[in-house]
Amino acid sequence: MAQALVKPKIPVEKQVLMTVNGNEAVAYAVKQSLVDVVAAYPITPQTIIVEKFSEFVANGEVDTVFVPVESEHSAMSACVGAAAAGARVFTATSSQGLALMVEILYIASALRLPIVMAVANRALSAPINIHNDHSDAYLMRDAGWIQLFAENVQEAYDTTIQAFKIAEDERVLLPVAVNLDGFFLSHTLENIYMLPDESVREFLGGYRRVSKVKVDYFDEEVPLALNPARPLSFGNLDLYDYYFEHKVQQVEAMKSVPEVVREVNEEWFKLTGRRYGDGIMDGYGIEDADIILLAMGSGAGTMRSVVRKLRREGLRVGLLKLRMFRPFPFKDIADKLKNAKLVAVMEKGISPGSYGPLFLEVNTALYELKERPLLVNYIYGLGGRDLVPDMVENMVKGLFKELETGLVQPRLRYLGVRE
Amino acid sequence: MVVKTLPEFPVKKGEPAYKLWIFEPGEKKEMPLVFNLRQLAETRRPALLPGHRLCAGCAAPIVVKLASFAFRGPTIVVTATGCLEVSSTIFPYTSWAVPWIHNAFENAAATASGVEAALKALKKTGRLPYDHVDVVVFAGDGGTFDIGLQSLSGAAERGHDFLYILYDNEAYMNTGIQRSAGTPKYAWTTTSPVGSVLPGKMENKKPIAEIMVAHRIPYVATATPAHWMDFMKKVRKGIEVEGPAFIHTLSSCDRGWRHDTALTLEVTRRAVDTCYFPLWEWTPQSGYMLTDRSLAIARNPKLKQPIEKYLELQGRFRHLLKPENKHLVKELQELVDAAWEELLRKASNAPR
Amino acid sequence: MAQQAGWRSLPKGGVAFRLSTDYKTGDWRALKPVIDYNKCTKCMLCWLFCPDMAIVWDGENVVVNYDYCKGCGICANECPVKAISMVPEA
Incomplete structure (x- = not known):
């Protein structure tokens, strides 16, 4: 804050x-x-x-x-x-x-x-x-x-x-x-x-x-609502001739x-007197970070405390807390992450047969960069599994070691699961 | 204010042939219930505009038309997914002269709950420029008997003030005549076909109106568009009671019932004449009361027609009229008779 | 046919922007109702029951609006004096 x-x-x-x-x-x-x-x-x-x-x-x-x-x-x-x-x-x-x-x-x-x-x-x-x-x-x-x-x-x-x-x-x-x-x-x-x-x-x-809308059968704009003074029909059937346009309209509204x-x-x-970064994301120590953790929700709080501790120890690590997942801020994400050597996408969800959904978005965002950071996906906290600061600390230290060796594999990892 | 996109059909006296229902804010007059048809024709226009694409001979638009003649003032209509919905609002067109919303298939009653709650909240905070805005739902048998039953039951239990009009064409007609819980026993549908072993649907029709009676809501009735005056009276009662009201209308589908398009009303009339679909209303105060033709039959049992009179008009029952299926017709007759006898026992105005 | 609206000009929320009266369903018709005004008693039942709002009371008579009539024949069937006949379309 x-x-x-x-x-x-x-x-x-x-x-x-x-x-x-x-x-x-x-x-x-x-x-x-x-x-x-x-x-x-x-x-x-x-x-x-x-x-x-x-x-x-x-x-x-x-x-x-x-x-x-x-x-x-x-x-x-x-x-x-x-x-x-x-x-x-x-x-x-x-x-x-x-x-x-x-x-x-x-x-x-x-x-x-x-x-x-x-x-x-x-x-x-x-x-x-x-x-x-x-x-x-x-x-x-x-x-x-x-x-x-x-x-x-x-x-x-x-x-x-x-x-x-x-x-x-x-x-x-x-x-x-x-x-x-x-x-x-x-x-x-x-x-x-x-x-x-x-x-x-x-x-x-x-x-x-209520906002207003223009339809052909009224001269003036009318309230976009169920209004006995100016009847409108909501939830019409679209065929192939209009469905596509309506969907694009939604996409454009997201912009x-x-x-x-x-x-x-x-x-x-x-x-x-309170704000959350720029409203979309909030970075902590990311300007000079070699490794950036990217997270959403309460886990970001735990990670921030670890990042703070490790930075005091001299490790160049940062946290990017994402506040808005939809619409996904591809460009802003790429801007914030572009100077890092490695980004760990930390998330509490998984798509079986793929990566975590947040990871896929970040991966797409970074594709636009000429020189991209390495990207790993940590799945943590499924079903309420606690995220302990030590876990994050060990994870980050391990990642620094991996960076030194230059071998960062596999991309999909779990944090806090028993084998 | 309204752009002249409505056709100017020459009318010498009374309202233009087609119009939108416009209630300017603050307008508080209540529309009278008119049974003099000439007077009605000069003063009222249905809430459904022509140009809708329901099949020729479909009863659903007649149900909507008649119901809307009994609306009392500003009204918001909610429709479940179904024939009526898809055919009346093919984008960019709408056939609805009143504010209208379709949400999904199974949630017309929940959607109406929300509309009613919003109206209540707007009224409470002085933002509703009308004394009352009525909420009327039109939903088919699929959206009522089957997939929408939970939403309907929930809304009825919560006591929202709306009228739910079921137009029951006794199968999933919108997807091409598949059986529903509203399909009667031994009827042919595409998912209860008549085969060498099975003579159509093997299960009974769900007694939906009685399920609604069991909710002890303020008003439940059955109706058909053929008995128009009875139906209009019931619609007005359903709107006037405070709380949920439910009207089960039998709404023939000539494509699915396999009859001539011209016979749409004739076939529902026979449903009443044979006591397959008796006309009644129920309130917590009066209990069951027979109405219209069914009351006449109760008073003069000679008017009651055999079930064959209903079956013979419809291709979906054609197999029952073969000699080898005589016993099935007999069984249907027994079912109808038993239900009718039970209704006579329950109805407070049936002769003893 | 007029150019169809693109996403920039369509009203928000998918609300319909035209009335279906612009859509003429009269061309679905195979049989056409013809009213014999000598027989018609102006009982109004055809007006009441027409599923397509195609029978209009003009203040003096019931008149068929063939722009919308789909030719179902309900009017002819319901007419108590059989003043309406269904005639094949030419």
Whole structure:
């Protein structure tokens, strides 16, 4: 977290210090964001978000209509209906729940509905496992959603509020998934600073404003919503004559996302004094690093502490924490990694028969460079396996040795698995 | 405000032939339920525009048309994937004169839950410029009996205020006539073909309307487009009750049922005349009540026609009319009779 | 046929931008309904039941809009006085 050089609009003394876990932090963020509809289904480790939010509803602390659906499939379906009707909408899920939603995730993004969803990341069955990894997030990587990853509870809170602003931006109009590592963040208490309600509302510009669209049968632009004053049809059948164009339109909308994420990150910084790199990624000691670790989520915190220690010992190692996985910032990644000798992509997910999904993206990003760093893929933490600082330290030291010998093989490795 | 893309069919009196339903913000009039057809024709236009590409003779657009004549004001329509959905909104065209959304196949009721929740939230925060916006779902038998049952049951249990109209054409017609839980026993479909061993579908039709009664929602009814006045009354009741309402309409598919396109309404009329598809409504207060032709049959049992009258019009039952299958027809007759007798016992307005 | 819109000009979210009244389904027709106005009692059932909104009440009579009529024959079948006959298209 960068220190504020200029005094933020709401200095920390005006912010509210609370001890909450990641799920509660997200629930508070949603409470402050003037959300109209929350449709969600309980699943570990996300459940606390729904529970906490239900309390706000039961105590009349929010105007939000809470829809306690009978499945995640219906949760996302209800979100689609509510967002199409012009509401600001939130849901939360994990793992199997996300898997059940997948069909509707694609529909939500194609209909350009700015839904925000918290994903308390958890491994996918089988074997059934309630603990953290990023398999669920990777499952939705092609669904047309913006995917942001939080490193700590503060970031989960901040990112949830920012997500509404990003999703609803005219240039974007796409749903956002805010990922927080199950248990490591969802159930871990941290002291965080929350904004006063009014500041969040002002930051978001009040209630959701629906964007406009032009169709042939109305003279003027009309609200892109289910509106009895200007009827529109959502979810039409496209044949081969239009489907392709609509898909390209989605791809093009994604192109505006990095710019908006950066702007929102800066705006947040001016408001709160907190920012996360440029909003897309945050480097630590990467400028002179021979070896750079690249990671997403809470694991980046552990790695940063190791990197800090090793740098004090004189090792030229750095960490690039990636906050935005979709859209994937290929060019920025290549720029940040281009001077390293070796990059270790650290990830909590694997595609059997391939590498980790993050590795493939980084590999693609580096292909554009004339001189590329060596690239290895470490799979760690599957099913909630803890990442211990010593493991990272030994790994980095080992990599330096490999660099000396010049032989870096194999490319796909595991960290913390028994043979 | 509306660009003149609607055809100007010469009309001497009353509304233009085709129009979009526009409710300007703040407009709060309730549309009366009109049964005088000339008056209706001069004052009301259906929510479905022509140019839709449903097959000639399909009953689904008649179901939508009649239902929309009973809408009371601003209405948002949700449709499940199916014939109606794909044929009415082939991009760049839409046939819907009202706000309309299709999400997926199995989630029309969940989508409607979301729309209704949004309307509630907008109203709560003073952002809904209408007294009330009604939510009406149209879904086929696949999207209701089978893949959409969980979503429907969930929405019914949660008590969302919407009317769900099932247009039951008794098979997966959109994919080419495959059997569904709505397909009646011994009907031919492409996945319950009539072979040398099997005489069509071997299982009974799922009693979907009674499943909805078991949810104890405020209103459940059965209807057909042929009994139009009865249907329109039921639609209005379903919209007026607070909470979920469900109407099961029998909606013939001439391609799948294998009958002449002109007989679409005739065949559903016979479904009622033979008591294969009795007309009733149910509320928690009144219980089962027979309506229209079925009430007439209850009062005068001589009006009840044998099941052959229903089967004989349809190619999907043609095999049953062969002499060697007489026993199957007898079995179907017994099933119909037993269900009818049970309904007579349950219906509070049936003569004792 | 007019040039189809590309991705830059299509409305967002895949919402339809034209009304289906621009799409004429009348050419599907093999049989054409013809109303005998001497028999017609203006009971309006054909108007009510037409699945294609192709029978229009003009304020004085029911008139077939052949732009949309698919020729299903429901009107002829439902007409209580048999004032509608289905005639093969020329």
